[in-house]
Amino acid sequence: MDTDLAQPRLDNAAILAGLNAPQQQAVAAQATHLRVIAGAGSGKTRVLVHRIAWLVLNKQLAADSVLAVTFTNKAAAEMRKRIQTLLGAAARTMWIGTFHGITHRIMREHALAMGLPRNFQILDSDDQLRIIKRIIRGLEFDEEQVEPKRAQHFINRHKDEGRRYAHLSHDVPPEQTYFMQVYERYERHCQRGGLVDFAELLLGVYELWQQRPDILQGFQQRFAHVLVDEFQDTNAIQYKWLRALCGPQTHITVVGDDDQSIYGWRGAKVENIHGFAQEFPESLTIRLEQNYRSTNAILAAANALIQHNEARLGKQLWTEGVKGELLSLYGGFNELDEARFIVDRTRKWLQQGGALNDVGILYRSNAQSRAIEQSLRQANLAYKVYGGLRFFDRAEIKDVMAYLKLLVNQHDDTALERVINVPPRGIGERTLLQIREHAKSAQLSLWQAAQQISTGMTGKAGRGLVQFFALIERLMAQLPSITLPQLTQQVIQDSGLLAYLKTQPGEKTYARIENLNELTSAVTQFVENLGSLTEVSSQYADKNLPHFLAEIALDAGERDVQDNQCIKLMTLHSAKGLEFPLVFLAGLEEGLFPHHRSLNTKELLEEERRLCYVGLTRAMRKLYLSYAEKRAFSGNVGINRPSRFIEEIPNALLEKLNTNNTVRPALSAPVKSSSSMFKQAKHLGSEFPFKMGQTVMHPRFGEGVVIGGEGSGQMARVQVRFAQTGEKWLALAYAKLTAL
């Protein structure tokens, strides 16, 4: 797709060559601000890259007066690579990075002004959760009532919106007062420890700019052009941050597709791209609607589907390419039948000369992969499941990382707690409790507290502590004289992690040991790359290690999807930005896709539809849609109607393979009012195991009476009035209700 070659002499003709008219307009737009609505497969990255080249060439810009922001490291790396191809070495000094990477860089530069220690640490969500758990325990809250995950979500949601504890109204629903207290303590904890979570990177820099207009002005003057990729995914704080950065002289270019906005649930605001023209009156909007990826049939289906959304800027994808095959729809008897169908058609594809890595199998939720994997294994087809646990999130890797963190900062309590008894060295819960108590009362870090306590200690725990201190100190002493890969090896060996792993039985042990080896090669790779970056460090671990830790914290470890000679399985969310000649979109069932938790509000439902749109537009040549009439879920069997999204695709584009089944068509609209729920329940009939007014038994809530119901299959819920607990909505798929 990309035929860019290094040009000996780059001129405008070369930059614009091979681009269609709207692409050229976007690349060379003179408007103060620019919004590019870039449909799927319309050459978005290409336009972004060529625009940067055009700007540098025509506006005589210094390369470092351009700032290009993306969401993922992968996108940033790709962009830098392609700019390098066009502009050569000039791309080196250009500010290209993720929101978090760039704010991290700014934060390092201005740590002092932000009241941060020079060696501030970045928390990943795992670290964050651990801290929150500790705080909840410290406050002596019941973890049942104040769930750590929800507290984390509470904190992150507010920070992503730019709200500190101090900004919050204290007039909140009672259940949130707990979260408020956790938030307050969490803020203090991070402040004290020099800990920075992901949201803090953005929020911290934003606040710095608010408090120090001089610093802000410096950045405003430095960047003549700011370009933002995937603008539809920006959240509130990212938007505020960008808004602040745009001074009177700044030009901003945003690129995105409101129809592919699928991250509303984690705070992304489609409004940002929708309202751009109002917010930036001197702006031009250009639509890229010519698609270079899919057949006409696929695009027609995608266009038809997305037209059911109201909240959109509007656009129609088209192609000069072939009409292509119709989409095929298969209604499986159950999820295994669906999987067999997928295997069958994959085989057919291979027989016709297709390749394994042409194939992408996409689904709404991870759990769906199991049945498909099973069938693929039986058929001996090579596949890989993308998503799930990231490399650096694996327990054994995090253990090693925690040791490395401790070497940089012994007062990193989170890291210490993680590894003080991993591998087991006799330091149990009681000892740990003692250490925590002492740390709390004497205002010490756990490291300090442990050292003080260990002096009077004899026995197993005491020996374990001494051994642990000796290990850390010995490794610390080596930092200035060994390389980072050597250090990593030492940690793996000397900590006893490797030896301990080897003694553990279980099939996963081998994979874990492999992971540790892979970590060493990742570290080696990091050190090699370091030489080519601007921040050249000495080869020794004392200099490299802090950089490495920051890098890893900001690295999702995105795996390269493209090359592997195998079938790719992934969720629709992870498939965004990818393309496959042959795509299976599985599990098109009401309740699963659209997901039952998105059925009740229009906004969520439209996001589901956009997700479906993303799925359809991944396909280049052939697209299969499928659903299962019955699907096993958490041990239960759910009966689902085919997804409404199927109906939203014109019949003329669909070849129906096996849909002569017993399942009735989808509900045309979500159930809204409670009275209609009530009616619905009465008429639900066979698949609804309870009648109105029936007495039922619940293992936890006891006896109750059915007073309402809604939905069917996986989304079926009943309302029950319990004697003790009052009225509750219970999902039939989860609740173990028995009729009395």
Next chain:
DNA sequence: AACCATCGACTTTTT
């Protein structure tokens, strides 16, 4: 302190 059994949860995910 380590191990085992039982219980419960269960959309999507980058930084």
Next chain:
DNA sequence: GTCGATGGTT
């Protein structure tokens, strides 16, 4: 069904 957390037991 399966993973992870928890609580009770050894």
